[in-house]
Amino acid sequence: xxxxxxxxxxxxxxxxxxxxxxxxxxxxxxxxxxxxxxxxxxxxxxxxxxxxxxxxxxxxxxxxxxxxxxxxxxxxxxxxxxxxxxxxxxxxxxxxxxxxxxxxxxxxxxxxxxxxxxxxxxxxxxxxxxxxxxxxxxxxxxxxxxxxxxxxxxxxxxxxxxxxxxxxxxxxxxxxxxxxxxxxxxxxxxxxxxxxxxxxxxxxxxxxxxxxxxxxxxxxxxxxxxxxxxxxxxxxxxxxxxxxxxxxxxxxxxxxxxx
Amino acid sequence: xxxxxxxxxxxxxxxxxxxxxxxxxxxxxxxxxxxxxxxxxxxxxxxxxxxxxxxxxxxxxxxxxxxxxxxxxxxxxxxxxxxxxxxxxxxxxxxxxxxxxxxxxxxxxxxxxxxxxxxxxxxxxxxxxxxxxxxxxxxxxxxxxxxxxxxxxxxxxxxxxxxxxxxxxxxxxxxxxxxxxxxxxxxxxxxxxxxxxxxxxxxxxxxxxxxxxxxxxxxxxxxxxxxxxxxxxxxxxxxxxxxxxxxxxxxxxxxxxxxxxxxxxxxxxxxxxxxxxxxxxxxxxxxxxxxxxxxxxxxxxxxxxxxxxxxxxxxxxxxxxxxxx
Numbered sequence: 001x002x003x004x005x006x007x008x009x010x011x012x013x014x015x016x017x018x019x020x021x022x023x024x025x026x027x028x029x030x031x032x033x034x035x036x037x038x039x040x041x042x043x044x045x046x047x048x049x050x051x052x053x054x055x056x057x058x059x060x061x062x063x064x065x066x067x068x069x070x071x072x073x074x075x076x077x078x079x080x081x082x083x084x085x086x087x088x089x090x091x092x093x094x095x096x097x098x099x100x101x102x103x104x105x106x107x108x109x110x111x112x113x114x115x116x117x118x119x120x121x122x123x124x125x126x127x128x129x130x131x132x133x134x135x136x137x138x139x140x141x142x143x144x145x146x147x148x149x150x151x152x153x154x155x156x157x158x159x160x161x162x163x164x165x166x167x168x169x170x171x172x173x174x175x176x177x178x179x180x181x182x183x184x185x186x187x188x189x190x191x192x193x194x195x196x197x198x199x200x201x202x203x204x205x206x207x208x209x210x211x212x213x214x215x216x217x218x219x220x221x222x223x224x225x226x227x228x229x230x231x232x233x234x235x236x237x238x239x240x241x242x243x244x245x246x247x248x249x250x251x252x253x254x255x256x257x258x259x
Numbered sequence: 260x261x262x263x264x265x266x267x268x269x270x271x272x273x274x275x276x277x278x279x280x281x282x283x284x285x286x287x288x289x290x291x292x293x294x295x296x297x298x299x300x301x302x303x304x305x306x307x308x309x310x311x312x313x314x315x316x317x318x319x320x321x322x323x324x325x326x327x328x329x330x331x332x333x334x335x336x337x338x339x340x341x342x343x344x345x346x347x348x349x350x351x352x353x354x355x356x357x358x359x360x361x362x363x364x365x366x367x368x369x370x371x372x373x374x375x376x377x378x379x380x381x382x383x384x385x386x387x388x389x390x391x392x393x394x395x396x397x398x399x400x401x402x403x404x405x406x407x408x409x410x411x412x413x414x415x416x417x418x419x420x421x422x423x424x425x426x427x428x429x430x431x432x433x434x435x436x437x438x439x440x441x442x443x444x445x446x447x448x449x450x451x452x453x454x455x456x457x458x459x460x461x462x463x464x465x466x467x468x469x470x471x472x473x474x475x476x477x478x479x480x481x482x483x484x485x486x487x488x489x490x491x492x493x494x495x496x497x498x499x500x501x502x503x504x505x506x507x508x509x510x511x512x513x514x515x516x517x518x519x520x521x522x523x524x525x526x527x528x529x530x531x532x533x534x535x536x537x538x539x540x541x542x543x544x545x546x547x548x549x550x551x552x553x554x555x556x557x558x559x560x561x562x563x564x565x566x567x568x569x570x571x572x573x574x575x576x577x578x579x580x581x582x583x584x
Contacts, residue, residue: 013513013533017395026395037514097368122513122536124394124401126376128364131332135368140333140443143361146507158447162508163357164459168329169447182514183507217406220373223389224402228539234559236551244563245573248545249581251561258522258543259465259489 001056001154003046004112005080006103006133007039009064009071010123024222025093035071038118040078041180044187046116047079049150057081059110063091063102069203076198077190083201084110088208095218100132105211107137112175113154119144119179130179140172144181150174262349262408263293266316267362269354272328274304276311278421279354279462283414284314285422287352290383293317296430297342297351299335301328312430314422319430324439330358331444332365338437340369343409345435350388350410352381355461355517363413373405375412377517379540388412396513396536416461417519418540452508455483455493460509463492466520468511468538470496472527472548472567476504481568482526485575488582494518496528512537526567530555547571 012032020027050056060075061084072083120127134141147160264287287294296316353359367374375390495505513533523541546559
């Protein structure tokens, strides 16, 4: 069974981000980059499916600039067999639909039986690419999955989709697109052997033209990126617990009118 | 701008729209309307239709079919795309819920238009619409605009001003004839979560959150007791969830739920960036922590440097006293 995992390289959560000089993108100086955490759940799940079946291939794919190769290398160190890097200046600042179309073109070339991805990338938090990829391909899709089992014949997959108030268990015919929610698994750390082995694994570079992508005009564009306005300074309420609590409740009711 | 603002209805699966729809319909009206609801359901109720009218919908596009529940993207998208092609709405808005996030993304792909997910503000710019979205763990705000209509956006709950319910107002109900495709996905079962009896985290107006300072799973009962009195949901930080003290569905933060309540109260929560990402758009933030250096105090409106095991019972007592008055 061939599984494609779509990942994105994003700034580490703890890293400071500043608005760049064009006010549309971030200033990337000094940023620590990681594989988006939800995508790691997707990679882990793909590897577990392969291991359980005792055969198959897991291919990682990303759309991103040169630096994104490092993220692909991390997934190879975790155990992916090979990787595909869609790297084209024409895709800089691509919106989710453009990314989904590029990934769909890769899916058509690779013909996997399953595509896994994270529920959202933690940079722009749009959470749309997985579902849009399914739509472009005309495949069924389950988002925010918490559990997954592929049947023995690799014809269907049973998933638990997280919804408000519960979990919906669905059976989907393959091929399908699934997006991983936290709780699906605990991603492994690459071993030293994995890291060394990753250097020898293939990363194929693709340009937009290799994928037959036509004009790449985004449907959604960033007009400005700005820092979050600072919250007004807060107030530390001093005093004995009892008095402090009384004052807090009074302030919440009378000043803030929050309760 | 020609065309209407469609508001996709999120319902309680029992024929009633959820109250977050008052926010979506209210925002559509504020942006100039016309305000129309789009409801895909297996069974709508008369009260539900009245409710949508009361919240300002002048028309309800009702797609009522057994195949529409539970939500499946492959079944929902084709009829809505067909209707949109016929009616040319100028915008399609939905609240952020797990299914609406997927549905709106698929619909945007089908229509070949942009989607602004998890928006916290919308503004008219002439004929255009501009959405504001928190990005990079909520550290930055991104303003986005669409190349063409319909403008698709999902709206973060508790951020937009809800429409006032007006009795006597009603919406015209249209039942368009559309093709509902058969589903490929089969529902096997639905596992309900054990109800805490408290509001749902993303919908609650007040959220209490317990972090590592809670010391163990057994202590959340003091937050639940306080929550029961003031009608608050109880959430947790990643540290507490990763320690196995609370199920993941209660996690607030980057790899959990994003909330925006009127009042957030953190107890023993340090305020790591990934937690702030999920709650920093809360209107009023209260922090209770023994450590005066905890980063959460930097964004808190009110803070008490102290032991939560003393503060929480006092809060419970104080609110009880006020309620009895």
